[in-house]
Amino acid sequence: MQSPRWQQLWREAVRDGGELLGLLGLDPAALGLSAGAARQFPLRVPRGFVARMRHGDPADPLLRQVLPVDAEMRPAPGFSLDAVGDGAASAGDGMIRKYNGRALLVATGSCAINCRYCFRRHFPYAEQTASAAGWAAALERIAADGGIEEVILSGGDPLSLSDAKLAAFTDALRAVPHVRRLRLHTRLPVVLPERVDDGFTDWIASLPWPVAVVLHANHANEFDAGVDAALARLRAAGASLLNQAVLLRGVNDSVDALAALSERGFAAGVLPYYLHQLDRVQGAAHFEVDDARARQLHAGLAARLSGYLVPRLVREVAGDPGKRPL
Numbered sequence: 001m002q003s004p005r006w007q008q009l010w011r012e013a014v015r016d017g018g019e020l021l022g023l024l025g026l027d028p029a030a031l032g033l034s035a036g037a038a039r040q041f042p043l044r045v046p047r048g049f050v051a052r053m054r055h056g057d058p059a060d061p062l063l064r065q066v067l068p069v070d071a072e073m074r075p076a077p078g079f080s081l082d083a084v085g086d087g088a089a090s091a092g093d094g095m096i097r098k099y100n101g102r103a104l105l106v107a108t109g110s111c112a113i114n115c116r117y118c119f120r121r122h123f124p125y126a127e128q129t130a131s132a133a134g135w136a137a138a139l140e141r142i143a144a145d146g147g148i149e150e151v152i153l154s155g156g157d158p159l160s161l162s163d164a165k166l167a168a169f170t171d172a173l174r175a176v177p178h179v180r181r182l183r184l185h186t187r188l189p190v191v192l193p194e195r196v197d198d199g200f201t202d203w204i205a206s207l208p209w210p211v212a213v214v215l216h217a218n219h220a221n222e223f224d225a226g227v228d229a230a231l232a233r234l235r236a237a238g239a240s241l242l243n244q245a246v247l248l249r250g251v252n253d254s255v256d257a258l259a260a261l262s263e264r265g266f267a268a269g270v271l272p273y274y275l276h277q278l279d280r281v282q283g284a285a286h287f288e289v290d291d292a293r294a295r296q297l298h299a300g301l302a303a304r305l306s307g308y309l310v311p312r313l314v315r316e317v318a319g320d321p322g323k324r325p326l
């Protein structure tokens with residue numbers, strides 16, 4: 001069988017910094033492009049996402065999220081390899097059970113894009129994914145734990161799995177009576193909207209539970225007509241759409257940028273959910289916005305927008321049972 005178009009587009013992603021900057025008409029030397037950083041965590045960005053970057057702009061907010069630069073290699077105190085403590089929360093079957101009532105499955109380690117600020121840069125997740133052994137261990141634990149009402153597929157990006165793999169999981173999950181909601185955490189509808197094809201929306205529409213899709217967009221420019229269409233298809237299939245963003249210096253650290261993100265998302269049917277303080281992972285220190293500035297931006301956003309367009313400002317703290325509000 002021929003592979004779906006989104007998988008072909010995924011394989012054709014840009015993986016070379018020189019090529020990326022060439023496409024944008026930029027000079028590699030001027031941008032601090034780093035081979036060392038790219039070795040640590042390779043560049044990967046779908047061509048459709050590159051097309052949303054501004055030509056000739058070295059400060060483009062989408063480019064900054066994916067370009068490996070020298071700043072990543074500078075040591076920064078307090079920035080570590082396992083910043084969110086997930087190493088401790090996982091029992092080795094890809095399931096994280098630190099949130100009350102919810103089971104989070106690291107469904108896969110793959111993503112269609114490599115975001116420089118991501119904790120994933122240090123975790124290849126070789127064996128510890130829930131899908132690796134056909135989901136059996138995770139399903140067993142969910143079935144045995146009546147306190148789990150919501151199952152969260154996360155990653156990596158769960159939408160990098162095939163429709164068949166996803167359906168194999170939910171077909172088995174149907175037999176667990178205490179599960180009442182399904183949630184997907186994904187950046188794919190934004191970075192590779194072709195992923196939301198007929199097969200995928202048929203799967204969403206077939207599910208017996210209410211489905212929340214938590215998207216991950218950090219800047220209004222990440223939306224375009226293709227993304228709008230993908231999100232409209234998801235809503236038509238019955239999914240509720242939310243967005244979580246990471247507050248990133250040089251990308252979205254202004255009231256204007258954050259307001260535009262909320263407004264642009266809502267125009268596509270997405271409600272803002274969280275605005276995350278950065279996880280303090282090694283290599284991401286140059287993206288950090290300090291807490292005082294974060295609170296100031298959040299207050300500015302609240303003063304400007306309708307309440308439902310203001311995301312909650314939070315931080316992930318190792319060992320906490322949920323996000324910590326700032």
Ligand SMILES: *Cc1c(COP(=O)(O)O)cnc(C)c1O
Pocket residue numbers: 099102104152154185322323
């Ligand atoms: C925080 C988080 C959760 C669970 O917390 P909620 O407060 O229920 O959203 C699940 N998945 C991911 C990826 C998260 O970051």
Ligand code: SF4
Pocket residue numbers: 110111112113114115118119120155156157187216
């Ligand atoms: S997990 Fe999310 S933030 Fe991390 S690389 Fe994948 S898409 Fe980007």
